Amino acid sequence: MADFTIARLDPAEVDRAEPLWNALREHHELTLPELGPARSREESWGMRRSRYAEWLTEPSAFALIATTSDGRDVGYCVVTDLGAETTFANDRVGCLETIAVHPDARRLGVGSALLTEARRQAAHEGLPELTITVFSGNASALGFYAHHGFVEYLKVLRAPNPAG
Amino acid sequence: MADDLVIRQLTDPAELDVVAPLWKALQAHHVSLGSIDLPARDPEDSWRVRRGIYEHGLAEGAWLWVAERAGEPVGYAFVSRAGEWASWQAGPLVGLETLVVAPGERGAGIGERLLQTAKDGARSEGYTHLQVGYIEGNVRAAAFYERAGFTPVERVLGMAL
Numbered sequence: 001m002a003d004f005t006i007a008r009l010d011p012a013e014v015d016r017a018e019p020l021w022n023a024l025r026e027h028h029e030l031t032l033p034e035l036g037p038a039r040s041r042e043e044s045w046g047m048r049r050s051r052y053a054e055w056l057t058e059p060s061a062f063a064l065i066a067t068t069s070d071g072r073d074v075g076y077c078v079v080t081d082l083g084a085e086t087t088f089a090n091d092r093v094g095c096l097e098t099i100a101v102h103p104d105a106r107r108l109g110v111g112s113a114l115l116t117e118a119r120r121q122a123a124h125e126g127l128p129e130l131t132i133t134v135f136s137g138n139a140s141a142l143g144f145y146a147h148h149g150f151v152e153y154l155k156v157l158r159a160p161n162p163a164g
Numbered sequence: 165m166a167d168d169l170v171i172r173q174l175t176d177p178a179e180l181d182v183v184a185p186l187w188k189a190l191q192a193h194h195v196s197l198g199s200i201d202l203p204a205r206d207p208e209d210s211w212r213v214r215r216g217i218y219e220h221g222l223a224e225g226a227w228l229w230v231a232e233r234a235g236e237p238v239g240y241a242f243v244s245r246a247g248e249w250a251s252w253q254a255g256p257l258v259g260l261e262t263l264v265v266a267p268g269e270r271g272a273g274i275g276e277r278l279l280q281t282a283k284d285g286a287r288s289e290g291y292t293h294l295q296v297g298y299i300e301g302n303v304r305a306a307a308f309y310e311r312a313g314f315t316p317v318e319r320v321l322g323m324a325l
Contacts, residue, residue: 024251025250025251028251028252029251029252035249035251035252035317036252036253037252037253038251038252038253039250039251039252039253044250044251045250047248047250048250051247051250084213085202085205085213086191086205086210086213086214086217087191087194087195087204087205087210087299088200088202088203088204088205089202089203089204089205089206089209090202090203094325119323119325122325123325127325128324128325129202129322129323129324129325130322130323130325131320131321131322132320132321132322133318133319133320133321134318134319134320134321135317135318136316136317136318136319142319142321145321146321148323149323150321150322150323151201151321151322151323152300152319152320152321153199153200153299153300153320153321153322154297154298154299154300154319154320155297155298155300155306155316155318155319155320156295156296156297156316156317156318156319156320157295157296157297157298157309157310157314157315157316157317158257158293158294158295158296158314158315158317159283159293159294159296159309159312159313159314159315160292160293160294160313161258161283161286161287161291161292161293161294162287162292163287163290163292
């Protein structure tokens with residue numbers, strides 16, 4: 001169980017990520033209820049799937065999947081290219097859009113291994129930096145990324161804009 | 165003082181260069197914060213890239229609101245139609261991609277008026293949420309958005325590879 005390998009996920013096989021996305025969506029729903037009612041499984045994966053399909057057509061974008069020696073998919077991540085920054089000089093910016101680990105496979109180092117491999121492959125693709133957006137309330141994720149050397153670039157805020 | 169201020173919608177991409185000096189002032193401000201350890205883009209090149217983003221945005225229905233006094237731009241807001249979260253039903257939302265007021269015009273309520281115009285425009289088309297990001301360490305921006313009713317939702321982290 002603790003043995004796993006990481007490989008590129010062929011965009012044609014992106015549905016292998018569905019159960020892992022579902023688990024992440026449920027984790028979001030449980031840990032961040034302040035963000036409002038959750039979408040259904042089907043709707044949520046449908047939206048995510050179509051974004052992945054669009055992002056993975058970019059030449060330097062890629063997805064990775066972690067699979068145990070007995071053939072179970074236990075984690076995945078998706079890296080996209082956001083294009084040129086305007087304030088800073090980088091012409092390409094890697095973005096870790098999702099990194100998900102199955103709840104049954106937590107604390108085995110799957111997330112760290114995915115992140116390390118994503119950094120290596122993003123650098124190999126010529127991406128000069130890697131960014132990730134984390135929910136402000138997700139203290140464990142913030143700690144995880146700080147441990148891996150990420151620093152805070154931006155804060156993102158939201159305001160309601162109700163009709164009437 | 166702000167009474168002779170006019171806010172108009174800029175829709176013609178050929179006119180975009182009128183806001184170039186304001187963008188360059190904002191870029192210089194972002195760089196001066198020193199909170200992101202990346203090399204800065206040359207100001208002319210920064211406007212070239214930013215202009216491309218605005219041009220593409222205008223073609224996709226984004227809003228560009230320009231505040232003018234005696235025909236001179238003193239601030240602007242650029243608002244894009246952003247996506248929706250896959251995990252939550254909240255949305256649809258717009259992104260306040262840029263909000264800038266000329267350095268000599270700050271504190272006169274121009275930013276508040278641009279923000280209100282941006283919100284009204286988005287609301288009239290059914291957008292129920294507004295999102296904005298500011299660079300870590302930009303304390304004026306933090307105070308402005310908190311006063312305007314924004315609450316933190318996300319943080320963007322990064323690293324050089």
